[in-house]
Amino acid sequence: MNSIIFSAAARLLVALMFVFSLFMLLRGHHLPGGGFIGGLIGAVSFIVYSLACGPAEARKALRISPEVIAMLGLGVALLAGMFSFFMGDPLFTGQWYWVGGDSYETSAFSINTVLVFDVGVYLVVLGGILSLTYAFEEET
Amino acid sequence: MADHSDPNVPWKTLSGLGTSGLTAILFLYFLQFLGPVAASEPVRFVWDWIPSLDVSLSFYIDGLSLMFALLITGIGAMVMLYAAKYLAGHKHYDRFAIYLFSFMLSMLGLVLADNLIALFVFWELTTFTSYLLIGFIHTDEKSRRNALQALLLTATGGLAMLAGFILIGITQGTFELSELNAAGTLADQPFYLLILILVLAGAFTKSAQVPFHFWLPNAMAAPTPVSAYLHSATMVKAGVYLLARMHPSLSGSDVWVWTLSIFGAVTAVFASFMALRQTDLKQTLAYTTLMALGTLTMFLAGSSGYAITAAMTFLLVHSLYKAGLFLMIGVVDHSTGTRDANVLGGLKSSMPITAAAAAAAGLAMAGIPPFLGFIAKEVAYAGALEMQLMIFIVPMALVAFALMFAVAGIVAYKPFYGPQGELPHEPHEGPWPMLLGPVVLGVLGLLFGLLPGISAYYLIEPAVAAVMGAPDVGGRVKLWAGFNLPLLLSLITFALGFVIYQRHLALRERLAHIEARAADLDAGWDRLLEHFVTYTKIQTRLIQTGVLRQYMFATFAVFAATVLVTLMARNVGGISLQFAGLSFMEWGVALLILAGSVLVVLTSSRIVGLVALGVVGIGVALIFIMFSAPDVAITQLLVELLVVVLLALAFLKMPNLDPSGSQTHSFPNAVLAVTVGVLTTIVVLLVVDQPFDRRLTDFFEAASWTEAFGRNIVNVILVDFRTLDTFGEIAVVAVAALGAFALLKGFARARDARGGDK
Numbered sequence: 067m068n069s070i071i072f073s074a075a076a077r078l079l080v081a082l083m084f085v086f087s088l089f090m091l092l093r094g095h096h097l098p099g100g101g102f103i104g105g106l107i108g109a110v111s112f113i114v115y116s117l118a119c120g121p122a123e124a125r126k127a128l129r130i131s132p133e134v135i136a137m138l139g140l141g142v143a144l145l146a147g148m149f150s151f152f153m154g155d156p157l158f159t160g161q162w163y164w165v166g167g168d169s170y171e172t173s174a175f176s177i178n179t180v181l182v183f184d185v186g187v188y189l190v191v192l193g194g195i196l197s198l199t200y201a202f203e204e205e206t
Numbered sequence: 207m208a209d210h211s212d213p214n215v216p217w218k219t220l221s222g223l224g225t226s227g228l229t230a231i232l233f234l235y236f237l238q239f240l241g242p243v244a245a246s247e248p249v250r251f252v253w254d255w256i257p258s259l260d261v262s263l264s265f266y267i268d269g270l271s272l273m274f275a276l277l278i279t280g281i282g283a284m285v286m287l288y289a290a291k292y293l294a295g296h297k298h299y300d301r302f303a304i305y306l307f308s309f310m311l312s313m314l315g316l317v318l319a320d321n322l323i324a325l326f327v328f329w330e331l332t333t334f335t336s337y338l339l340i341g342f343i344h345t346d347e348k349s350r351r352n353a354l355q356a357l358l359l360t361a362t363g364g365l366a367m368l369a370g371f372i373l374i375g376i377t378q379g380t381f382e383l384s385e386l387n388a389a390g391t392l393a394d395q396p397f398y399l400l401i402l403i404l405v406l407a408g409a410f411t412k413s414a415q416v417p418f419h420f421w422l423p424n425a426m427a428a429p430t431p432v433s434a435y436l437h438s439a440t441m442v443k444a445g446v447y448l449l450a451r452m453h454p455s456l457s458g459s460d461v462w463v464w465t466l467s468i469f470g471a472v473t474a475v476f477a478s479f480m481a482l483r484q485t486d487l488k489q490t491l492a493y494t495t496l497m498a499l500g501t502l503t504m505f506l507a508g509s510s511g512y513a514i515t516a517a518m519t520f521l522l523v524h525s526l527y528k529a530g531l532f533l534m535i536g537v538v539d540h541s542t543g544t545r546d547a548n549v550l551g552g553l554k555s556s557m558p559i560t561a562a563a564a565a566a567a568g569l570a571m572a573g574i575p576p577f578l579g580f581i582a583k584e585v586a587y588a589g590a591l592e593m594q595l596m597i598f599i600v601p602m603a604l605v606a607f608a609l610m611f612a613v614a615g616i617v618a619y620k621p622f623y624g625p626q627g628e629l630p631h632e633p634h635e636g637p638w639p640m641l642l643g644p645v646v647l648g649v650l651g652l653l654f655g656l657l658p659g660i661s662a663y664y665l666i667e668p669a670v671a672a673v674m675g676a677p678d679v680g681g682r683v684k685l686w687a688g689f690n691l692p693l694l695l696s697l698i699t700f701a702l703g704f705v706i707y708q709r710h711l712a713l714r715e716r717l718a719h720i721e722a723r724a725a726d727l728d729a730g731w732d733r734l735l736e737h738f739v740t741y742t743k744i745q746t747r748l749i750q751t752g753v754l755r756q757y758m759f760a761t762f763a764v765f766a767a768t769v770l771v772t773l774m775a776r777n778v779g780g781i782s783l784q785f786a787g788l789s790f791m792e793w794g795v796a797l798l799i800l801a802g803s804v805l806v807v808l809t810s811s812r813i814v815g816l817v818a819l820g821v822v823g824i825g826v827a828l829i830f831i832m833f834s835a836p837d838v839a840i841t842q843l844l845v846e847l848l849v850v851v852l853l854a855l856a857f858l859k860m861p862n863l864d865p866s867g868s869q870t871h872s873f874p875n876a877v878l879a880v881t882v883g884v885l886t887t888i889v890v891l892l893v894v895d896q897p898f899d900r901r902l903t904d905f906f907e908a909a910s911w912t913e914a915f916g917r918n919i920v921n922v923i924l925v926d927f928r929t930l931d932t933f934g935e936i937a938v939v940a941v942a943a944l945g946a947f948a949l950l951k952g953f954a955r956a957r958d959a960r961g962g963d964k
Contacts, residue, residue: 094918094921094925095915095916095917095918095921095922095925096916096917096918097917097918098836098837098840098918098920099837099840099918099921100837100918100920100921100924100925101924101925102841102924103837103840103841103844106841106844106845106848107844109848110844110847110848113848113851117851133943133944133947136939136940136943136944137940137944139936139940140936140937140940143932143933143936144933147929147930147933157930158929158930158933160914160925160926160929162915170915176915178915180914180916180925180926181925183925183929183932183933184921184924184925186936187924187925187932187936190936190939190940191936191939193940193943194939194940194942194943194944195848195943197943197944197947198852198943198946198947199848199851199852199855201946201947201950201951202852202855202856202950203855204950204954205855205859205950205953205954
C-alpha cells in the first residue's frame with residue numbers, strides 16, 4: 067500500500083499499540099487483558115506496520131523471526147509450568163514469591179510463574195499469528 | 207558388509223570398554239542376590255510411577271528373574287567386549303555400543319519388572335532397540351527390510367499382549383505380577399481364554415514360534431554379536447520368560463497344555479530339520495535357536511516338577527552354549543572370511559582355542575556327559591514322560607534332540623576336523639577379546655555339569671520354584687540318575703543323532719527339495735505388506751480428496767447427523783421461546799447479526815461477504831459486552847479483525863465468485879447450512895432451559911482471589927487453574943502456525959523451482 071499518510075501514521079500507531087499490548091498483558095491478572103489478548107494486539111500492531119511498509123520492513127522491525135518467537139513462547143510457558151515440578155508440586159502449579167513480605171497484602175510485589183506462563187502465551191500468539199500473516203503477505 | 211575389522215585398528219574405545227565394564231559391574235551386583243534368593247527370599251523394589259493408573263515401577267528379584275538377569279549381564283558384558291573388537295574401526299561403532307547397551311538395560315528391565323505395564327514398556331523397548339540393531343548395517347536394503355519385519359511382527363504381538371495385560375488388570379484389580387501369581391490360576395475367571403490368547407500372541411511372536419518364526423532367521427542380517435546376544439541368549443527368550451513368569455496365573459487349563467505343547471513341539475521339530483538344511487552356519491544356529499525356543503515352550507506346557515526343571519535347565523544350558531557358538535562362528539568368519547559349512551574344515555591346528563571352545567559348546571549342545579547339556583536332556587525326557595500329552599511330546603522331543611546332536615556335529619566338529627577347504631583368507635587364531643566369551647561360556651557349561659548340586663541350588667531350583675509358585679522339592683538335577691527310561695532315551699538319541707550326522711549331506715538335499723515346494727511364509731509376508739499398502743492408498747484416495755469444501759461438508763454433515771440422532775434418541779421436551787423482556791439494544795444487535803448473515807449468503811462479491819461476516823462477528827462481540835464478559839469480547843473483536851486481514855490477503859489470490867450465483871454445490875450446501883443452524887439453535891435453547899449449575903462458577907469466584915491471587919477470573923482460569931489446557935492450546939496455535947507457514951513457503955519454493963510465475 068503506497069499511502070504516505072497511512073505509513074506515517076502507522077509508525078506512531080504501531081509503537082502505541084505495541085506498548086498497549088504489553089500493558090494488557092501485565093494487567094491481565096486483575097483486569098480484562100492477559101497474554102492471549104495482549105498477544106493479539108501485539109500481532110495486530112505489527113500487521114498494521116507490515117501493511118503500511120511491506121512485510122520485509124516489518125520483519126526487520128521485529129528483529130527475531132516470528133516462528134522463533136512462537137517456539138520461544140512455548141518453551142517459556144513449558145519452563146514456567148515445569149518449575150513447580152522441581153519445587154515438588156504437581157506440574158503447572160503456580161509458584162508465588164513475595165518480595166518484602168510474606169503474603170499478598172504485606173509484600174511490595176510478587177514474583178510468580180503465572181505471569182511467566184502468560185508471557186509465554188503472549189509470545190506464542192504474537193509469533194504464531196505473525197508467522198502466518200507474513201507468509202501470506204509474502205506469497206503475493 | 208562392513209563386518210570385518212582391520213586387526214590393527216585400536217579397539218579399546220571408551221564406548222566399548224565402558225559399556226562392557228558397566229554391564230560387568232551390573233553382573234557382579236546381581237551375584238549378591240544368589241544367596242538370599244536361593245534361600246527363597248525374593249527381593250522387591252517399588253517406586254510409584256503413574257499412581258492414578260495403578261502403574262508402578264516395581265522390580266522383583268526371584269529365582270527366575272535372577273537367572274535371566276545374570277545371563278543378560280554376564281553374556282552381555284562378554285558380547286560387548288567381543289563387539290568392541292569385532293566392529294573396531296567401524297565408523298558407526300559408538301552408535302552400535304549405545305544400541306547394545308540400551309538393549310541390555312531394556313532386557314534387564316523386562317525380566318525384573320513386577321508390574322505388567324512396566325513389563326510391557328520394557329518389552330517394547332527391547333523390540334525397538336533390536337530393530338536398531340538388526341538394521342545396523344543400514345546401507346543394506348535386505349537388512350533394513352528384515353529389521354522392519356521383526357519390528358512389525360513382534361510389536362503387533364506386543365500390542366495384543368498389552369490388551370491381555372489390561373484385561374488382567376481390570377478383572378483382577380492389580381497389575382503386580384507377584385500378587386497375581388500368589389493368587390493362583392486365572393483359569394476359572396471370566397475372560398481367561400481371551401487373556402490367554404492375547405498374552406500368547408505376544409509371547410509366540412517374540413519367541414518366534416511357528417508360524418511367526420520367519421523373522422528370526424532373517425534377523426541374522428545383524429552383526430554377529432547381536433545374533434549371539436539378542437537372538438540366542440536374551441531377547442527371543444523374552445516370550446519364554448513371559449510364559450514362565452505367568453505360569454502360575456495362566457496355566458492350569460487344557461487350552462494352555464494343548465496350545466503350548468503343539469506350538470512348541472511343531473516349532474522344535476520343524477526348526478531342527480531346517481537347521482540341518484542350512485549351509486550358512488549362522489543360519490543353522492538361528493534355526494537351532496528356534497528349536498530351543500520350541501522345546502522350552504513345549505516343557506512350559508507342563509506343570510510337573512520335572513517338566514519345569516527341564517525347561518529351566520535347558521534354558522540355562524542353551525543360553526550358555528548358543529551364545530558361545532554364535533560368538534565362535536563370528537571368530538571363524540572373522541578369521542577365514544566364510545561361514546559356509548561345505549567349505550570349512552580342518553581349522554583345529556590353526557585355531558586351537560576356538561576349536562576347544564567350540565568343542566565344549568558342541569558337547570553341551572549334543573548332550574554328552576558330563577556337560578550340563580546332558581543333565582538338561584535327561585531331565586527333559588523325565589519331564590516329557592510326566593506330561594499330559596506324553597504320547598506326543600516324547601517322540602517329538604526325541605526327534606528334535608537327535609537332530610540337535612547331528613547339528614552340533616556340523617557346527618562344532620566339522621569346521622575344525624577333516625580336510626581344509628578353499629578358504630578366502632588364511633585362517634589364524636582370533637584375538638583374545640573375541641575368544642574370552644566362547645571360552646568362558648564353554649567352561650561354564652562343563653562346570654555346571656560337573657557340579658550339578660551347586661548349579662541346581664543357586665540357579666535352577668530357585669527358578670523352578672518361581673515358575674511353580676511353590677518351594678521346589680529339588681534333587682532332580684544330577685549327573686547320574688541310575689538306569690532308567692530317560693537314560694535309555696538318551697542312548698537312542700545319540701545313536702539316531704550319529705546316523706543323521708553321517709548322512710546329513712544326503713538328508714540336506716532331500717530337505718531342500720521339500721522346502722522348495724512348501725509354502726514360503728517369508729514371501730507371504732511381503733505380499734501381505736504390499737496388499738496393505740495398496741489398501742491404504744485406496745483408503746487415502748477415498749477420504750483425503752484434497753478439496754477443502756468437501757472436508758467442511760463432511761465435518762458439518764457428521765456434526766448434524768450426530769446431534770440429530772442424539773436429539774431424537776433422547777426424546778427431549780418442548781422448547782419455549784420468550785421474546786418478552788428483550789431490550790431495544792438486544793433486538794438491534796440480533797437484527798444486525800441476522801442482516802450480516804443474509805448478506806454473506808446472497809452476495810456475489812468476496813469483499814462484501816467478508817465485511818458482512820465481520821458485521822456478524824462484531825454483533826456477537828456486542829452481545830458479550832452486554833452480558834459483561836469484556837475479556838471474551840476483546841478477544842472476539844481482535845480475532846474478527848485478524849480474520850478480515852488474513853482473508854483479504856488470501857482473496858487477492860483467489861478467482862472471483864461465480865457472478866451468476868448458480869454454483870453447482872449450492873443446493874446441498876444450503877440444506878446442510880440450514881440444518882446445522884437450526885440444530886445448533888435447538889441445542890442452545892435446550893441448554894438454556896436447564897437450571898444453571900453454579901458449582902464451578904461459585905468455586906472460581908471464591909478461589910480465584912484466595913488461592914490464585916487474581917481478580918480477573920477468566921485470566922486466572924487460563925493461567926492458573928487450567929494451565930495444562932492453556933498449554934495444549936498454545937501448542938496447537940504454534941504448531942498450526944508452523945504448519946501453515948511451511949505449506950505457504952513450501953508452495954512458494956516448489957513454484958520457484960519450477961520457474962513459474964512469481
